[in-house]
Amino acid sequence: MIAPYLTAKTWLHHVSAGWKLLALAAISIAFTQLTDWRGLLAAAAAVLALYLLTLLGHWSRLRLYTSLLPLLVGIGALQAYASGWEIAIASIARLAAMILLADLVTATTPMLAMMDALSPVLRPLRRIGVDENQVSLAVALVIRFMPVLLNEWTKRSEAWRARTGRRPPLRLLAPFAADVLRLADHVAEALESRGFSIKRSQERNQEENKD
Amino acid sequence: MPQSGDGKIVLRNISLARQDRPLFGGLSLEIAEQRVGLIGDNGAGKSSLLRLLNGLLLPDAGTIVVHGLETKVQRARLPGKVGFIFQNPEHQIVFPTGAEEIAFGLRCTGMPSQQADTAARAFLAEHNCAGWADTSVSELSDGQKQHLCILAILAMTPSLVLLDEPFSSLDLPSRMKFMQMIAALPQQVIMASHDLDVFADFDRVIWIDGGKIAADGAPSQVIAAYRQRCIDSIGRTS
Amino acid sequence: MFDTRDIVRISLFAALIAAMGLFPRLDIPLAGGVPITLQTLGVMLAGALLGPWRGAASVLLFLLLVAVGAPLLAGGRGGLGVFFGPTAGYLVGWIPGAFVTGWLMQKHWPGNLFLRAYVGALVGGVLVIHAFGLFYLAWKVGMSLRQAVVADFVFVPGDILKALACAYVASIAGPRSLNVPKQPS
Numbered sequence: 365m366i367a368p369y370l371t372a373k374t375w376l377h378h379v380s381a382g383w384k385l386l387a388l389a390a391i392s393i394a395f396t397q398l399t400d401w402r403g404l405l406a407a408a409a410a411v412l413a414l415y416l417l418t419l420l421g422h423w424s425r426l427r428l429y430t431s432l433l434p435l436l437v438g439i440g441a442l443q444a445y446a447s448g449w450e451i452a453i454a455s456i457a458r459l460a461a462m463i464l465l466a467d468l469v470t471a472t473t474p475m476l477a478m479m480d481a482l483s484p485v486l487r488p489l490r491r492i493g494v495d496e497n498q499v500s501l502a503v504a505l506v507i508r509f510m511p512v513l514l515n516e517w518t519k520r521s522e523a524w525r526a527r528t529g530r531r532p533p534l535r536l537l538a539p540f541a542a543d544v545l546r547l548a549d550h551v552a553e554a555l556e557s558r559g560f561s562i563k564r565s566q567e568r569n570q571e572e573n574k575d
Numbered sequence: 576m577p578q579s580g581d582g583k584i585v586l587r588n589i590s591l592a593r594q595d596r597p598l599f600g601g602l603s604l605e606i607a608e609q610r611v612g613l614i615g616d617n618g619a620g621k622s623s624l625l626r627l628l629n630g631l632l633l634p635d636a637g638t639i640v641v642h643g644l645e646t647k648v649q650r651a652r653l654p655g656k657v658g659f660i661f662q663n664p665e666h667q668i669v670f671p672t673g674a675e676e677i678a679f680g681l682r683c684t685g686m687p688s689q690q691a692d693t694a695a696r697a698f699l700a701e702h703n704c705a706g707w708a709d710t711s712v713s714e715l716s717d718g719q720k721q722h723l724c725i726l727a728i729l730a731m732t733p734s735l736v737l738l739d740e741p742f743s744s745l746d747l748p749s750r751m752k753f754m755q756m757i758a759a760l761p762q763q764v765i766m767a768s769h770d771l772d773v774f775a776d777f778d779r780v781i782w783i784d785g786g787k788i789a790a791d792g793a794p795s796q797v798i799a800a801y802r803q804r805c806i807d808s809i810g811r812t813s
Numbered sequence: 814m815f816d817t818r819d820i821v822r823i824s825l826f827a828a829l830i831a832a833m834g835l836f837p838r839l840d841i842p843l844a845g846g847v848p849i850t851l852q853t854l855g856v857m858l859a860g861a862l863l864g865p866w867r868g869a870a871s872v873l874l875f876l877l878l879v880a881v882g883a884p885l886l887a888g889g890r891g892g893l894g895v896f897f898g899p900t901a902g903y904l905v906g907w908i909p910g911a912f913v914t915g916w917l918m919q920k921h922w923p924g925n926l927f928l929r930a931y932v933g934a935l936v937g938g939v940l941v942i943h944a945f946g947l948f949y950l951a952w953k954v955g956m957s958l959r960q961a962v963v964a965d966f967v968f969v970p971g972d973i974l975k976a977l978a979c980a981y982v983a984s985i986a987g988p989r990s991l992n993v994p995k996q997p998s
Binding site for chain 3: 369388428432436438447451455459463464466469470471474475479482492493498499501502503505508511517534537542544545547548549551552560561
Binding site for chain 2: 501508553557558559560561
């Protein structure tokens with residue numbers, strides 16, 4: 365699985381994830397205060413310039429947003445019709461600027477760094493018994509099994525096509541979902557036989573916190 | 576309580592019910608050989624027996640002591656001594672890359688993450704699989720996945736390795752490679768398999784039938800008896 | 814709160830939601846980049862088959878991964894950008910959506926599993942999610958509520974079909990998911 369994180373090093377790569385997230389939050393709040401369409405358009409242009417300059421040579425990334433364009437245009441048109449074009453431009457400019465800024469953070473921050481930066485956000489979850497070990501295991505499981513599930517579905521899809529020449533009906537999802545649940549049982553069994561225990565990892569957390 | 580030093584497995588008067596149906600009743604068994612095979616029909620109890628030995632299942636009655644650990648009482652310590660290889664490596668590999676998979680077991684024993692990662696990479700390098708450290712597991716073949724599973728178990732330095740039909744998803748060359756690996760293991764090995772040829776060099780084979788021991792002894796004899804029974808049962812139904 | 818089996822189920826369903834973003838389209842392709850694809854069906858299924866809490870946890874896990882940069886949304890999108898876009902409301906709405914779907918399905922009304930699942934998916938998977946999406950559109954993007962409803966309406970029929978599909982799957986795979994006895998410990 366390829367993350368939209370760019371391994372090429374830009375100047376932004378060297379800024380810590382925490383700072384980037386804070387900056388993003390601060391700018392997003394500032395943007396909500398701006399209402400003048402001219403100011404917002406200028407700000408959006410500035411953001412676009414920053415985006416293109418920082419990600420020089422990687423502009424193909426913008427292709428990911430092509431599906432968003434019709435949506436933005438639609439929203440803009442609706443608003444222009446109902447509230448006037450100044451408000452429409454202001455909205456779209458604000459949206460586009462924020463999306464680009466946020467993407468800039470994503471492009472220059474590896475997943476692990478993001479997770480570390482977000483871990484204080486996850487800390488309150490400890491009170492309901494969810495700790496970082498469980499979260500990192502869960503994340504690993506998702507990354508590990510996403511291609512497995514995709515592959516499984518593709519195999520069934522192809523088998524169906526081989527038999528009927530048509531695309532598979534949603535009906536096939538039922539046994540597939542049942543198999544996902546069965547897979548979960550197997551994996552849980554394998555985890556336990558490796559010695560993974562939630563209780564013990566929680567106890568270890570408590571010990572680490574005491575130090 | 577039955578005494579058992581390292582290298583010995585003692586089951587005393589085991590009862591176990593699976594899915595509300597009794598499977599084992601009053602089963603007693605002692606295993607001290609280095610290479611032991613389990614054969615029998617599906618549902619006869621091979622898998623359950625293996626799971627009793629690593630604590631995944633606990634007996635309803637009776638005691639099991641595995642290399643000095645009593646399963647009901649010291650269950651948490653069993654994974655450190657007993658490695659388990661499942662039928663399908665796809666179910667068993669939990670992490671997306673080789674290094675993470677190996678490091679996971681080490682972390683479960685309490686090793687801090689950084690240390691576990693370094694140790695895992697060193698372990699892979701030792702076994703000439705350093706390339707797997709950062710490779711996505713989905714890019715490995717079934718044989719390689721099963722190999723990784725074995726490595727993940729060995730990294731925990733177990734004294735006993737249990738295998739539940741590990742060959743099902745392997746092609747012939749992978750199977751042969753796997754057999755070589757198993758033959759070279761210094762640990763005690765107990766393996767269940769439908770592939771009867773793999774037990775040729777084993778010390779002992781136990782045939783489990785309907786929760787009972789139908790035959791127990793030298794591989795050639797027990798396997799021959801099992802084969803004969805299978806042939807007879809087909810003859811009767813046709 | 815969760816045991817090992819719960820964590821695995823939650824994770825696998827998050828992986829399923831991710832995988833469904835890549836399933837070849839079975840529906841009429843809907844335009845606009847709105848995250849209303851087969852993934853919404855995955856969200857409903859998480860709620861229906863795992864129950865309200867684990868289902869919601871599954872969606873939360875999925876969104877966490879998207880937020881830190883994994884390209885798990887249909888179309889290979891991911892990262893913080895999506896949470897600043899116009900469809901952020903829908904995404905966030907997935908969490909209560911899964912919860913309500915699961916919660917309603919577990920209610921012991923008269924009526925068979927399919928019906929309970931269908932109502933659950935309709936209310937949770939369609940009503941709740943679209944409500945969140947709508948309100949966010951109106952609030953953050955600055956549209957009026959009326960405009961937002963118009964913009965949203967295009968995608969409702971597709972989601973009603975998905976709710977139907979969810980109900981079908983849940984009626985078959987459901988009983989096993991919620992009633993499997995645990996191993997003796």
